[in-house]
Amino acid sequence: MTLADALTDFALLAVEGQQALFDEAGAAEWRADLDQRRLWLGERVYEVAMVGTSSEISNTWMWSWANPGYGASHPAVSAILPGCAKGREAGIPEFSVESFSLEGVTDYGMRPGSAVAFLAARLSGAPAIYAAPYSNGVAYLAVLDLKLPAPVPEALPRLMSVCLQYSGNHRQTIGNYGAQRGLKPVRTNDGGIVLTYPDGAHAHCSFDDWNRVTQVRMEQPGQA
Numbered sequence: 001m002t003l004a005d006a007l008t009d010f011a012l013l014a015v016e017g018q019q020a021l022f023d024e025a026g027a028a029e030w031r032a033d034l035d036q037r038r039l040w041l042g043e044r045v046y047e048v049a050m051v052g053t054s055s056e057i058s059n060t061w062m063w064s065w066a067n068p069g070y071g072a073s074h075p076a077v078s079a080i081l082p083g084c085a086k087g088r089e090a091g092i093p094e095f096s097v098e099s100f101s102l103e104g105v106t107d108y109g110m111r112p113g114s115a116v117a118f119l120a121a122r123l124s125g126a127p128a129i130y131a132a133p134y135s136n137g138v139a140y141l142a143v144l145d146l147k148l149p150a151p152v153p154e155a156l157p158r159l160m161s162v163c164l165q166y167s168g169n170h171r172q173t174i175g176n177y178g179a180q181r182g183l184k185p186v187r188t189n190d191g192g193i194v195l196t197y198p199d200g201a202h203a204h205c206s207f208d209d210w211n212r213v214t215q216v217r218m219e220q221p222g223q224a
Contacts, residue, residue: 001090007106007115011166012177014108014118015159017128020148032132032141034076039130039141048141049079051120051129054113055137059102061113066098080142083124095120108166111138115166151181153201157216170213174205 028042050064065072087095108114110131117140126142167173178185183195200221
């Protein structure tokens with residue numbers, strides 16, 4: 001699997017996770033203590049893990065386990081190691097090197113490196129990340145204990161409207177989102193995807209020949 005494929009898979013999950021974090025904490029001031037694995041966003045406190053850093057000077061990514069200031073034995077790094085291992089097992093080359101260029105890598109809207117950070121975080125079981133700026137770069141923290149709300153069909157069009165710019169294959173993105181969130185994605189004869197929500201509602205997603213979503217139609221329980 002390439003990094004680009006993996007980022008396409010996880011784009012909608014990233015939008016959902018970041019929206020959940022914003023809905024809970026808002027745009028509050030932040031501070032962190034990585035020795036304690038804690039992030040404060042206003043009055044809220046989260047358990048975090050250090051994923052990695054991006055440099056705005058060289059436009060490169062460095063994994064936290066390779067950073068001389070942290071390393072694999074640091075308490076803030078250990079929780080992210082299983083996700084990094086999954087990335088290597090999936091054959092994503094960037095998970096097997098200490099650092100790499102971010103040239104051409106998808107940006108999930110939180111400066112270069114955000115998509116890579118979210119992918120590793122999600123593979124480690126974390127639903128969201130926090131981008132903590134520092135001089136000439138960004139440190140990305142996986143938010144480990146954020147609870148995602150149950151998915152609801154009404155949110156899908158709004159999430160997709162944000163996600164469109166992060167995914168070049170909406171069919172792939174929606175299909176993986178449905179699988180990851182337990183929505184039992186089913187392919188239709190015309191190439192669409194139907195998601196089934198916990199309340200019995202269905203989201204019928206249609207796509208064009210370039211895998212771009214063209215329509216999301218909601219069907220509530222009991223509708224013919």
